[in-house]
Amino acid sequence: MLTERQLLILKVTVDDYIQSAQPVGSNQLSKKSEIPFSPATIRNEMADLEGLGFLEKTHTSSGRVPSEKGYRYYVDHLLTPKPLPQQDIVQLRSIFQDKITETEEVIKRSAMILSELTNYTAILLGPDVGKHIVKKLSIVPLTTDTAVAIIVTDNGHVENRVFTIPEGISPSDIEKMINILNERLVGVPLNDLHRRLEQETMTILRQHVKRYGELFTTLRQAAVLPHEENVYFGGKLNILKQPDFHDIQKIRNLMDVMEGAKHIPMILPIGTQGLHIRIGSENALSAMEDCSVITVSYDIGEEQTGSIAIVGPKRMDYKRIVSMLDLLSGDLSKELTRMFRAK
């Protein structure tokens, strides 16, 4: 168990290092007003903290740097979420100032502003597209043998795929088909589209449309929405601003991870509730072993959720980011729920 004094010293050390990016020494600390001890005392305590694994030295006679365990303890027990400065609040709230009507726009904008405010990279995950409800289906012929299939969902999102019309299908067949589909499938969530498509429309289609099979396959493809489309980035390049990253190779690895959509679920686990902090090697991806990631979820209505992640160096300003994410998560939930309720 740590003494009061050790806690204080650990906290101040982490705070100082977060702020300065330099190893902190006992002299430096003793000058701070909140530390009434002499350098020698601090040295003793620091030696203990190092023994316990909370601090590290970069070399034998350097100041101390928090270890991952140190950061972990700091965020678990020492984080006093100070209120955000008014200016930050104003900036964050500016996300909602123009009356925007699209969920997507709000999320995009959040990513941008969040990254500007933090100087870290922001990743936002929109609500599961699968929960959105089909408002309208249509097929617009483009040429004699191609057409575009369009699905409009209740949140105003429009998904479209161009496809080749199989030979032997007449315009009137398509007409019929789209009518049947609209009759049966409006109001169905995208997640169920697949199933309902087969269950409910198959037999009817077969009766009315010749060669319905090929048309069918195409529609099915349009109904499968890729996950990546739902991820929004802000400040991808902010890593380059961090003095902690000087190794080009590491930057490359990190950016590769963010560029490739397949890694996103590892950074931003879908479906976890509340705020989480992953520090350094606690992250699943080895490319992120020098990063910390703070994630928080937000809700839209009772069912849908999304997440926000901030990716920065381990020496991240946890206090500030946590406050910001708390605020934004609440605001987003409120605002998006309001927009959603209006339906």
Place this chain on the structure above:
Amino acid sequence: MLTERQLLILKVTVDDYIQSAQPVGSNQLSKKSEIPFSPATIRNEMADLEGLGFLEKTHTSSGRVPSEKGYRYYVDHLLTPKPLPQQDIVQLRSIFQDKITETEEVIKRSAMILSELTNYTAILLGPDVGKHIVKKLSIVPLTTDTAVAIIVTDNGHVENRVFTIPEGISPSDIEKMINILNERLVGVPLNDLHRRLEQETMTILRQHVKRYGELFTTLRQAAVLPHEENVYFGGKLNILKQPDFHDIQKIRNLMDVMEGAKHIPMILPIGTQGLHIRIGSENALSAMEDCSVITVSYDIGEEQTGSIAIVGPKRMDYKRIVSMLDLLSGDLSKELTRMFRAK
């Protein structure tokens, strides 16, 4: 005027430097089979070439490096576009192997493959969206006071905007409006949409729809398509692979330029025909003074054009890139024109 021998030495020097990224010395060169002169002779010639401004030394006793003037002369007079290896051709042609029906998809894919093949950054500009023709307009109500306006164009592109329905507008008003719009505006290029919207539909709308003004404004907004949507990147991170870029600050500047859509027209001048090479400071943007950019245009049908750009270090493999762009430009033109003609 340069002698034959000087030309040869200049060419080989540039080739060697492009390949090795190291200053080339007289000994090195003399070992090459195409150079039958002694190091001393080469030294003399190189000294002359330096005097003429084609070569530079990084320091007094180093080998030579091409100057911008040297590169310029090289690309203007010394570039012997050797045929592409079969493998490159196969890879490039693989862009079209799956039968894709969307222009956008083909272009996206070109950007990706081109960047993978070159290890540089590829930027592709699609044909001017303004020239695409309206196939269908529709408005889908989402809630009591919001709806989404959708424009489908002849190339299968779908543009959509959510908007707030002004108070006092009934669903039947919208119904009427959309019918009128479709009657009058299908077949109109997006560029003219604005004008035609005002000229042809204003008076009719006024007669049939109450408070047509607000609805009108909204539709107008949807009709203005932003340019940026038409730009596709491949291998944004490839700069990090180039040994020429070690300075993080410069990388940052460069990436900033590419991230911000507003600079794209400076990199990729719209409307220029044929192949162009801009070397180092010939580029308009100071962030790109260490880069070379090769651009080429392609055509779709008789009217529409797009461009391809490759951004790499000045020490770029001009020969290879030029051949590739020549090939791709032709292929893209052919293939996209074919897709376009089908309409």
Place this chain on the structure above:
DNA sequence: ATTAGCACTCGGGTAACTAGAGTGCTAACA
């Protein structure tokens, strides 16, 4: 005209030294 020879230059690597910041330990102090 070409080239061999040679003195010279300069970057980059290595070793030696120094200053400074920081530590750990011991002994004195309250």
Place this chain on the structure above:
DNA sequence: TGTTAGCACTCTAGTTACCCGAGTGCTAAT
């Protein structure tokens, strides 16, 4: 007994000195 002053020690970062090697420019021989 906990705290602190003092001091010897350690290690980094910066500077200087040095050398090696690749490369040059010039001159004289071919």
